[in-house]
Amino acid sequence: MKDSTVSNRPALLPAPRRNVLTGASRTISADEVSALADALRPWAPHAARRAAELAARLAPAGGASAVTAATDTTLDAEGYYLAVTDDALTLRAADAPGAYWAVTPPALTSTSVRRMR
Numbered sequence: 001m002k003d004s005t006v007s008n009r010p011a012l013l014p015a016p017r018r019n020v021l022t023g024a025s026r027t028i029s030a031d032e033v034s035a036l037a038d039a040l041r042p043w044a045p046h047a048a049r050r051a052a053e054l055a056a057r058l059a060p061a062g063g064a065s066a067v068t069a070a071t072d073t074t075l076d077a078e079g080y081y082l083a084v085t086d087d088a089l090t091l092r093a094a095d096a097p098g099a100y101w102a103v104t105p106p107a108l109t110s111t112s113v114r115r116m117r
Contacts, residue, residue: 017079024086030058032067032089033103039069040091040099047099054103065089069099 037051066088072081075094080102083090093099 026084026086028058028084028089030055032065033058035067036069036089036091036103039067040103043071044069044093044096044099047093047096047103050100051103054105069093071095 033051033055037048037055040048040051065086067090068088069091070093072092072094075081075092075098077094078097078101080091080093080098082102091099091102093102
């Protein structure tokens with residue numbers, strides 16, 4: 001019997017419906033996470049607070065990319081899409097709980113993951 005564990009996938013909870021590993025990775029800066037917190041504050045205050053806490057623990061990294069956060073009604077309840085590329089950090093969430101899951105490690109710290117729940 002073969003081992004069914006997959007060691008090259010990040011441990012994400014809740015388990016994603018789909019994730020795409022790009023093979024690339026980069027450091028997400030405190031400035032980027034702070035900008036994400038600001039973008040979340042109007043519609044997902046708990047997620048914004050969580051992102052601000054995470055930003056306080058991150059080391060600054062040179063330069064910030066374009067950061068966007070928005071609601072996406074095509075996603076299931078509590079679902080989110082998170083993409084980290086060389087020049088952008090994009091978060092789309094179905095609702096405030098989805099945004100919270102997106103900014104809760106390990107999701108946000110798994111920088112090579114695009115995730116849709």
